[in-house]
Amino acid sequence: MSTSIAEPMSEAPIPTHAASERHSESGAIIRDMTIGFADGMTVPFALTAGLSSLGSSKIVIIGGLAELFSGAISMGLGAYLAAVTDRDHYKSEEAREREEVLTKPGAEKEECYEILDGYGISREASQSVVECLTRDNEQWIRVSPE
Structure with a gap:
């Protein structure tokens, strides 16, 4: 059985970017x-x-x-x-975000779009990401701007 140059020789998974790159956590x-x-x-x-x-x-x-x-x-x-x-x-900011997610979900969703817009991601491109994040309140709170 021959293999081409583009195919890996072994069945081992190719490391992803995050797994192969190491960063210092002691800054x-x-x-x-x-x-x-x-x-x-x-x-x-x-x-x-x-x-x-x-x-x-x-x-x-x-x-x-x-x-x-x-x-x-x-x-x-x-x-x-x-x-x-x-x-x-x-803790104070997290409690505030929890309250806002429950009482003002529309405004909090808009904040997610604003955060992603700050990275140059259009509203259309970020729509599916925001929809996924807002399904789970814990994930939604983690994306808060504060």
């Missing part, structure tokens, strides 16, 4: 670490430089360590509060 972590490192190093150096003028290495070391610990606590608390705020905002 936010790297960003936070970079900002934290820059901030965490700048202040202790400035503090220890200022304390070094006192002439006591013991004060410089204790002051530097105290600043490192207090800075770590401060940065950690700030990151925690930012994450809690983001979570609360998301």
Whole structure:
């Protein structure tokens, strides 16, 4: 049995674009670490430089360590509060979208068309997609603009 060049030699499925392409999911972590490192190093150096003028290495070391610990606590608390705020905002927006899907389905459907129009997809081309999305409220809510 001969195979042409266009046919694969094995029965294994050809990987799709999404399956064959890998993306990093740690961008936010790297960003936070970079900002934290820059901030965490700048202040202790400035503090220890200022304390070094006192002439006591013991004060410089204790002051530097105290600043490192207090800075770590401060940065950690700030990151925690930012994450809690983001979570609360998301839950609030999701609840609002759930309410609007139930009480104003026409306006919410129109928002779907507007979102797709923002990607350059005409109303006619997006009609079947919007119809599929609006059949399932959970999928419909996930497409909300917020």
